[in-house]
Amino acid sequence: MEKAVILTISFFLLTFYCLVSLVSSVDTLRHGDSLNSSASLVSANKVFTLGFYKLEDTNNYLGIWYTDSYSDYPVWLGNREKPIMDNSGILTISSAGKLIITSNRSDPIELYAGGNGTNITATLLNSGNFVVREMNINGSAGRSLWESFDYPTDTLIPGMKLGVNHRTGRSWSLTSWFGENNPASGIFTLEWDPARHRLIVKQRGLVLWTSGDLKNYTDENSRLNVKEFENIVMKPDVFNFTYVSNGEEDYFSYSLIIDPKLTSEHRKTISLLRLKFNGDIYDIDNQTMAQVRLCYRDNIKGCELWEQPSCRNLNDSFVRKSGHFANGDGSQPIAESAYDKDDNASLTEIDCRDNCWKDCECVGFSSGDAYGCSYWKGKNLTFVQSYDGSEPKQFVLVSEASNKIESSAKRWKTWKIITLVITVVALLLGCVWFIIRKIEQGKRKEKELRELMTLEEYTETHTVESDGGQGHHLRLFTYSSIVRATGSFSSTNKLGEGGFGSVYKGETVEGQKIAVKVLSQRSRQGLVEFETELRLISQIQHVNLVKLLGYCKDRDEKMIIYDYMPNKSLDFYLFCEYRLFPTLYYTFSSYSEVFRK
Numbered sequence: 385m386e387k388a389v390i391l392t393i394s395f396f397l398l399t400f401y402c403l404v405s406l407v408s409s410v411d412t413l414r415h416g417d418s419l420n421s422s423a424s425l426v427s428a429n430k431v432f433t434l435g436f437y438k439l440e441d442t443n444n445y446l447g448i449w450y451t452d453s454y455s456d457y458p459v460w461l462g463n464r465e466k467p468i469m470d471n472s473g474i475l476t477i478s479s480a481g482k483l484i485i486t487s488n489r490s491d492p493i494e495l496y497a498g499g500n501g502t503n504i505t506a507t508l509l510n511s512g513n514f515v516v517r518e519m520n521i522n523g524s525a526g527r528s529l530w531e532s533f534d535y536p537t538d539t540l541i542p543g544m545k546l547g548v549n550h551r552t553g554r555s556w557s558l559t560s561w562f563g564e565n566n567p568a569s570g571i572f573t574l575e576w577d578p579a580r581h582r583l584i585v586k587q588r589g590l591v592l593w594t595s596g597d598l599k600n601y602t603d604e605n606s607r608l609n610v611k612e613f614e615n616i617v618m619k620p621d622v623f624n625f626t627y628v629s630n631g632e633e634d635y636f637s638y639s640l641i642i643d644p645k646l647t648s649e650h651r652k653t654i655s656l657l658r659l660k661f662n663g664d665i666y667d668i669d670n671q672t673m674a675q676v677r678l679c680y681r682d683n684i685k686g687c688e689l690w691e692q693p694s695c696r697n698l699n700d701s702f703v704r705k706s707g708h709f710a711n712g713d714g715s716q717p718i719a720e721s722a723y724d725k726d727d728n729a730s731l732t733e734i735d736c737r738d739n740c741w742k743d744c745e746c747v748g749f750s751s752g753d754a755y756g757c758s759y760w761k762g763k764n765l766t767f768v769q770s771y772d773g774s775e776p777k778q779f780v781l782v783s784e785a786s787n788k789i790e791s792s793a794k795r796w797k798t799w800k801i802i803t804l805v806i807t808v809v810a811l812l813l814g815c816v817w818f819i820i821r822k823i824e825q826g827k828r829k830e831k832e833l834r835e836l837m838t839l840e841e842y843t844e845t846h847t848v849e850s851d852g853g854q855g856h857h858l859r860l861f862t863y864s865s866i867v868r869a870t871g872s873f874s875s876t877n878k879l880g881e882g883g884f885g886s887v888y889k890g891e892t893v894e895g896q897k898i899a900v901k902v903l904s905q906r907s908r909q910g911l912v913e914f915e916t917e918l919r920l921i922s923q924i925q926h927v928n929l930v931k932l933l934g935y936c937k938d939r940d941e942k943m944i945i946y947d948y949m950p951n952k953s954l955d956f957y958l959f960c961e962y963r964l965f966p967t968l969y970y971t972f973s974s975y976s977e978v979f980r981k
């Protein structure tokens with residue numbers, strides 16, 4: 385009992401503590417404060433968070449990220465070249481007034497090393513800029529001494545600058561990561577060219593790609609004046625690129641367009657441009673804005689074509705596959721001469737790729753982060769792919785033709801599946817449609833028939849206008865009158881029998897000879913036939929055709945009453961008519977067959 389109370393109280397205390405610690409998230413580090421690897425600073429608008437960013441289990445970096453997207457790459461890293469290998473990292477303002485990261489590693493990492501004892505604070509601003517400022521005597525923040533925006537990594541966010549400050553000599557540029565999971569400085573840089581108002585991607589200092597000149601662009605719909613580059617694929621309703629060029633500074637920057645038509649929840653509030661390790665420029669939605677990655681072999685928009693080795697087909701490319709290289713017959717291990725290793729740790733995957741591309745003998749390579757490159761050379765080498773992915777991944781040169789075959793095989797497979805699905809769905813829909821139609825048809829026919837039948841049913845001999853005024857009179861015979869005429873359907877009066885039912889001859893009280901066709905009750909066919917015959921025959925009464933006198937309906941019994949012509953063969957007439965009225969011929973031939981018996 386007591387235990388339960390204690391547990392409940394501690395639960396509430398814990399919840400309260402958590403809530404308080406959430407609410408009281410701070411954006412500022414003061415003199416003597418420190419931030420360990422499980423704590424963080426959050427900007428006042430809650431958009432940005434600063435803390436220790438875990439990249440792999442062991443690597444910790446002081447980083448800034450969009451609060452809502454920790455899982456994506458961070459927008460800034462403070463110690464990209466010197467990861468902390470455990471969770472011992474602490475960000476602190478030292479007593480000497482330095483902003484440093486201490487850890488169980490030997491050396492502290494100095495971010496702001498000014499340190500002449502000035503009272504300083506470090507604040508994560510709403511823009512995502514982490515600034516170190518002098519503290520005034522009255523406790524307000526004074527002049528800025530250091531800011532993270534001056535040390536960009538691979539990401540540009542709104543408000544950051546690319547360019548140069550002529551007074552201080554400081555220049556701002558982005559430097560790509562070394563590899564996909566290694567934030568150390570890589571080989572690509574994104575810089576601002578103030579002379580031509582354009583962005584430039586350089587690879588190891590050589591111009592690889594340019595954005596084209598910044599130009600004015602007016603969106604007719606929104607009436608917003610925005611600026612864009614010709615070689616950047618982007619949504620012009622999002623970015624507002626600007627540049628400033630005055631005596632002191634030449635820089636490029638961008639902001640998000642505040643479209644007044646959009647409500648605040650639909651307005652984009654966060655954004656970034658990232659220079660990936662392979663030279664591509666990405667936006668926050670992971671969309672490629674510039675495909676610099678393929679510049680090594682092809683003339684992508686904006687690529688400054690370097691000289692291409694004549695032995696290469698520009699359509700070939702490297703594809704990452706699990707497996708190993710073998711001699712032509714696939715069995716023997718490859719000769720030592722076919723394998724070349726370069727241990728130079730400063731070579732990135734992109735360097736390995738470029739080196740392999742330039743070497744006409746090279747058919748594939750592999751690269752580990754900072755382990756150099758391995759190349760496979762020789763036209764006789766084949767790649768043995770491991771489809772379960774158990775073997776290490778290699779980059780294999782693949783010709784476009786085989787690429788196409790592979791992808792077209794894939795496409796063919798996809799198409800087969802899609803076609804099958806569509807066919808099945810179409811068949812199902814067709815069946816459903818057919819059934820519905822049948823039901824509706826049946827209903828309609830029954831209704832029409834019922835209307836036809838219910839016309840003054842039990843009048844002895846009544847004339848019915850059946851076809852909208854063409855003057856073909858149909859008589860409705862009562863059941864009793866038919867019974868009387870055919871002698872209760874006696875077998876002596878039976879003329880014959882067919883699939884549709886039986887035919888009897890008879891004589892009305894007026895002395896008129898008639899033939900009575902009793903439609904079979906068994907099948908629906910009888911109903912349809914009844915309707916068809918009535919309709920057709922009443923419409924096409926002809927002197928030479930057997931005459932329809934009328935019909936009779938009694939509960940489920942349906943009968944058609946014809947004029948009985950014992951002395952005439954109908955064949956003569958029918959032979960002449962059937963070409964014109966095959967349906968009619970069919971109906972009558974069964975009738976005349978019966979007659980001939």
Ligand SMILES: *[C@@H]1O[C@H](CO)[C@@H](O)[C@H](O)[C@H]1NC(C)=O
Pocket residue numbers: 420421422423471
């Ligand atoms: C970080 O500091 C908080 C208090 O500020 C403490 O409770 C926590 O245990 C610390 N974490 C580490 C990993 O040292």
Ligand SMILES: *[C@@H]1O[C@H](CO)[C@@H](O)[C@H](O)[C@H]1NC(C)=O
Pocket residue numbers: 470471472473488
């Ligand atoms: C750092 O090292 C000290 C002793 O050298 C150890 O007590 C502490 O747990 C370590 N911190 C971390 C986070 O590993």
Ligand SMILES: *[C@@H]1O[C@H](CO)[C@@H](O)[C@H](O)[C@H]1NC(C)=O
Pocket residue numbers: 498499500502529
């Ligand atoms: C050192 O402190 C003096 C005031 O004592 C200040 O004027 C100066 O700017 C400080 N230097 C740095 C690098 O912060």
Ligand SMILES: *[C@@H]1O[C@H](CO)[C@@H](O)[C@H](O)[C@H]1NC(C)=O
Pocket residue numbers: 520521522523524
């Ligand atoms: C604090 O002092 C600085 C100059 O030292 C002054 O510019 C600022 O206005 C003062 N702030 C307040 C709130 O008094």
Ligand SMILES: *[C@@H]1O[C@H](CO)[C@@H](O)[C@H](O)[C@H]1NC(C)=O
Pocket residue numbers: 415503504519520521522523
């Ligand atoms: C720094 O300034 C704050 C506020 O004015 C004050 O509380 C603190 O003692 C000062 N620290 C030092 C080392 O001067």
Ligand SMILES: *[C@@H]1O[C@H](CO)[C@@H](O)[C@H](O)[C@H]1NC(C)=O
Pocket residue numbers: 598599600609
């Ligand atoms: C873009 O257009 C605005 C307004 O039309 C103009 O003031 C500005 O100078 C133009 N900028 C460039 C780079 O053409």
Ligand SMILES: *[C@@H]1O[C@H](CO)[C@@H](O)[C@H](O)[C@H]1NC(C)=O
Pocket residue numbers: 608609610624625626639640641642
């Ligand atoms: C683009 O940015 C400039 C400078 O920040 C600003 O003056 C302009 O109003 C912005 N344009 C739009 C459409 O947001």
Ligand SMILES: *[C@@H]1O[C@H](CO)[C@@H](O)[C@H](O)[C@H]1NC(C)=O
Pocket residue numbers: 456670
């Ligand atoms: C971005 O795309 C890459 C590859 O296309 C993928 O590996 C990565 O997970 C994506 N990131 C996000 C945040 O969608």
Ligand SMILES: *[C@@H]1O[C@H](CO)[C@@H](O)[C@H](O)[C@H]1NC(C)=O
Pocket residue numbers: 697698699
């Ligand atoms: C590359 O492919 C394109 C289209 O598939 C083709 O027109 C071109 O000739 C190819 N180039 C080479 C060098 O084979």
Ligand SMILES: *[C@@H]1O[C@H](CO)[C@@H](O)[C@H](O)[C@H]1NC(C)=O
Pocket residue numbers: 728729730731735
């Ligand atoms: C390693 O490769 C880089 C880039 O190609 C080159 O600048 C450097 O000289 C190489 N180092 C050695 C030791 O070969």
Ligand SMILES: *[C@@H]1O[C@H](CO)[C@@H](O)[C@H](O)[C@H]1NC(C)=O
Pocket residue numbers: 712764
């Ligand atoms: C490549 O293979 C062919 C036959 O498979 C052989 O004649 C030729 O000598 C081989 N070339 C090399 C360099 O091994």
